[in-house]
Amino acid sequence: METNEYAIEFSHLIKNFGEHRVLDGVDFKIHKGKITTILGFSGAGKSTLLKHILGLLHPSSGVVRVLGKDLSQLSEFSLREFRQKFGMLFQYAALFDSKTTFENIAFPLVEFTKNSYDQNMERVKELLDAVGLHERTLHRLPSELSGGMRKRVGLARALALKPEIILYDEPTTGLDPITTKMVNDLILETAVRGRERQMTSVIISHDIAATFRISDYVAFLDHGKMVEHLPVEEFKKSQHPLVRRFMEL
Template identity: 65%
Template sequence: MLTFDDPAISVKNVTKIFGEQKVLDGLSFDIEKNSITTILGFSGAGKSTLIKHILGIMSPTSGSVEVLGTDLKSLDQMELREFRRNYGMLFQYAALFDSFTARENVAFPLREFTPLKEAEIMSTVKDLLLSVGIKEESFDRLPSELSGGMRKRVGLARALALSPKIMLYDEPTTGLDPITTKMVNNLIVETSKDKRNDREMTSVIISHDIKATLEISDYVAFLDRGKIIEYLPVEEFKKSDKEVVQEFLRL
């Protein structure tokens, strides 16, 4: 199992039990800072539950999750709310506010969590939307007036608004056509390692998209029945000798 001297995220012996079902089973692994790490696995493997633990939405039945050196269990609700400024999250279907325009969606976290004046917020929003390929004529469109790919872009711009140190992606290419899928994957790489804006982030992706995973990831973990059964740099992961991993890669 991979270990790192100064990981962004460290999951230590995490078990999560719902009733009689053990969803995470003594899970331990680290995620390297400023890397793109993808977590693969069949449905029901525990991927979404793991992400919720990293976000602090769920607490483990036993074990601990440390993010940027902080044990999430040590934080009270107010401290956890403030700590979550370190995260950005792109949800599976972008999860934009239906009644807000693209501009208003991206402005929301800036208004909620920063002391910026309105003119500064609007300037930042413009830069963010342009950086993900949204043209100015689309700034004041509602989500219902945007294509699926454009909604993903706006969702990404909103997630980047607070300059997060950790970016989480939940099935970022679900329901998208191949061209839009490629665009989203390119954006993930570009925004994760954007030297022009002095931005480096730790990106964690839950995905079923094998092709994209092998193209954009630095590391790949395979979660099976609550346990990480393989975790390797992407080139080594392709050659895994685990039969269940190879079965997944052949799909």
């Protein structure tokens, strides 16, 4: 029954790169339909954890279960197909720089659906509206967009296939305070819109203030170990020395 409650489960996850242990027995469950933020110092293993969720890395030992499926049991082909259930907003949006806004957002639709051009255009306009961008940006290249606009386009692309899990890799790093607030608002709005279909949001972040504002659950990773994982209000009161130190920085 637990698999219905949790979107992602890590059981005794260990990941070694050569002799270096990056993840050291992570036991952790991410609630379905909620926003969970994973905090931690640089080099704590946050990105490695994210890559395990996507099946881009495989555990040295332990199990990663996503939407009830043990990723290590899936074939290469099934895993690629399974990844269509994910959307991801990269740190710097990772838009294809030779493609226009329309082509970027429509990319997953062109690849994985049999939609006509008109159907794709309609869906892209719908997504542009959802992320608060005007239609005049449709035919602009990423180089002609501001940092905030690129993030919005990246988010629209991530949402194109109505993912069940959306991952944000440090979504506000390098942005000014106004754009940071805009991106955080957008994450919240997206989560609210996706709540009826139980969309789960996982955020990797360093931004404490934003984490407390938008998250339902907060986890803290240190040297490959999950040292704390609590609902946001309880996390604020955590007495774990590392968490306190991180919050006081």
